[in-house]
Amino acid sequence: MENRVKYYLELADNAWILSHRLAENSSNGPFLEEDLACTNVALDLIGMAESIYNEAGKLLNDGTSGDDLAYRRSEWDYLNNLLSEQPNTDFAHLMVRQFFLDTFNYYNLTELTKSKDAFLSAVATKSLKEVTYHLRRSSEWMIRFGNGTEESMKRATNAINNLWRYTEELFTPTEADLSLREAGISADLNVIREEWESKVSEVFFLANLRKPENTFQLFGGKSGEHSEHMGYILTDMQYLTNKYPEAQW
Amino acid sequence: MTQLENQGPLWEVFIQTKAGQPFKHAGSVHAYDKEMAVENARDVYTRRGEGTALWVVPSSEIVAVSASESSSFFEPADDKVYRHPTFYTMPEGVKQM
Numbered sequence: 001m002e003n004r005v006k007y008y009l010e011l012a013d014n015a016w017i018l019s020h021r022l023a024e025n026s027s028n029g030p031f032l033e034e035d036l037a038c039t040n041v042a043l044d045l046i047g048m049a050e051s052i053y054n055e056a057g058k059l060l061n062d063g064t065s066g067d068d069l070a071y072r073r074s075e076w077d078y079l080n081n082l083l084s085e086q087p088n089t090d091f092a093h094l095m096v097r098q099f100f101l102d103t104f105n106y107y108n109l110t111e112l113t114k115s116k117d118a119f120l121s122a123v124a125t126k127s128l129k130e131v132t133y134h135l136r137r138s139s140e141w142m143i144r145f146g147n148g149t150e151e152s153m154k155r156a157t158n159a160i161n162n163l164w165r166y167t168e169e170l171f172t173p174t175e176a177d178l179s180l181r182e183a184g185i186s187a188d189l190n191v192i193r194e195e196w197e198s199k200v201s202e203v204f205f206l207a208n209l210r211k212p213e214n215t216f217q218l219f220g221g222k223s224g225e226h227s228e229h230m231g232y233i234l235t236d237m238q239y240l241t242n243k244y245p246e247a248q249w
Numbered sequence: 250m251t252q253l254e255n256q257g258p259l260w261e262v263f264i265q266t267k268a269g270q271p272f273k274h275a276g277s278v279h280a281y282d283k284e285m286a287v288e289n290a291r292d293v294y295t296r297r298g299e300g301t302a303l304w305v306v307p308s309s310e311i312v313a314v315s316a317s318e319s320s321s322f323f324e325p326a327d328d329k330v331y332r333h334p335t336f337y338t339m340p341e342g343v344k345q346m
Contacts, residue, residue, distance in 0.1 A: 031256040033278050033289035040292050140284050 004117075005056050006079065006176035007186055009069065010222060011120075012052035013080035016070060017230075018101060019045035020237055021088060030091055037137065041098070044130040048123065055119050071241040075234055076224035079174070083166035085221065085229050092145060092155035096163055099138035099203070104170050105131045107195040111187035120185065139203045146207030153208075161212045168217040170196070257281040259308040262290040264300035270345075272304055280305075 022042035029035025053066035083101060088094045109131055112124035145156035171193040173181075180186040204210065220226065240247060256279035263272035275294045280286035286305040295303060314322050326332070 031279055033256075033280065033293055037289065037292040040296065137288055140288070144281070144285070 003176040003179045004185070005059050006174070007180055008052050008056040008059070008120075010079040010174060010176070012049045012056065012069070013078045014084050014101075015045040015052075015105075016049035017078070017080040017233060018084040018097075019043075019049065020233055021084070021086075021094070021097075025088055025094060028088075038094070041134050041137075044127070044134070048127045048130075051123055055123075067241075071238050075226055075230050078221075078226065078230070078234075079224060080221055080226075081166065081169050082218060082221040082227055083163065083170065085227060085233060086163060086166065087229055089159070089162070090155060092152070092159040093162065095138055095141045095145070096156060096159040098134070099142050100163065100167055100170075100200070102131060102135040102138045103196050103199050104192065106135045107192040107199075108187050111192060114184075115187070116184035142203050142209065143207040146204075146209045156207075156209060160209060161214070164212045164214075165216055165218050169219045169222060172219060172222065174222050257285075260286040260290070260305045261308050261311060262294055263304040263306070264294060265302040265304075266300050268301065272302070275299070277308060278305070 019042040022038050022045070025035070025038050026042075027035065029038055049070065050066060053069040056069055057064045057066045083097060086093070086097055106128070109124040109128045112120050113128060115121045115124065142156065145152045171189045173186075173189050177186045177189070181188065200211070218227075221230075258279070258281075259277050260280055261277050262275045264275045265272045275290075278286060278289040278293055280289050283305070287303060290303055290305050294300075
């Protein structure tokens with residue numbers, strides 16, 4: 001039970017924190033259409049997070065609501081990976097982060113459609129359609145960056161070099177994840193790693209972009225040890241529930 | 250939202266609501282290439298079930314009648330009401346004409 005809730009929270013927090021980063025870009029996009037497109041992706045992710053939070057609340061069965069899980073936890077209780085919380089340094093950082101996570105989500109959800117957990121398999125089936133589109137969009141941006149101008153190539157390379165260090169964590173299973181593996185509930189991250197690497201290589205090949213040679217990696221988010229950015233995200237995100245604890249929406 | 254002059258060329262968006270229906274002009278989007286134009290059109294115009302098929306066309310490829318020519322193009326039709334087949338009764342069962 002406990003492990004299943006943790007696994008649910010890991011999935012929901014990844015979508016939730018990434019959606020917050022995308023929402024921050026609202027009205028700051030490079031042009032109107034891209035602004036709307038990023039917000040659309042954010043909304044898809046919020047929808048996915050919401051349904052998983054609500055289900056996790058039900059599993060807890062102690063009066064905790066989906067909103068409580070989204071808005072009323074402390075930093076170390078959030079189990080999202082470090083990559084999701086990295087800032088929108090520039091549009092290349094936003095989109096490289098998105099590409100890495102869309103690729104991960106695509107294969108993770110594909111595996112989860114086969115989950116023995118009926119709820120997870122239903123959520124995965126529903127979200128996979130949305131994520132297929134997200135991945136198509138962010139892959140094309142990679143190719144556009146790489147084959148665009150000198151400046152777009154430089155920025156994309158810079159973003160890849162800065163964000164690569166958070167990719168290995170995506171494939172590092174938590175205890176909760178491993179404990180559910182045998183029951184066929186959680187997705188096998190080794191399978192997803194292989195697919196992720198081959199997709200990223202394929203798109204990088206088309207885009208003339210390169211994986212960094214520096215293979216240094218950082219870990220922590222999935223066990224609640226977040227980067228310095230997380231506190232700022234939560235301050236912003238939880239402002240309303242902190243100021244008006246009884247607020248309803 | 251900076252650099253208004255650097256948003257890429259304009260594309261016109263046409264949406265088909267159901268198979269068999271004509272494509273209707275919905276509006277326009279900015280985009281740098283075909284893929285981006287289709288995706289932007291999808292994100293701006295078809296998120297609420299507006300359609301099931303989509304065309305985008307570079308605005309520069311559309312040939313239009315200019316305002317100065319419009320009188321010679323359209324006015325001669327104004328006094329020829331007999332060209333409208335309004336004196337016929339619609340056959341039963343025809344839904345779209």
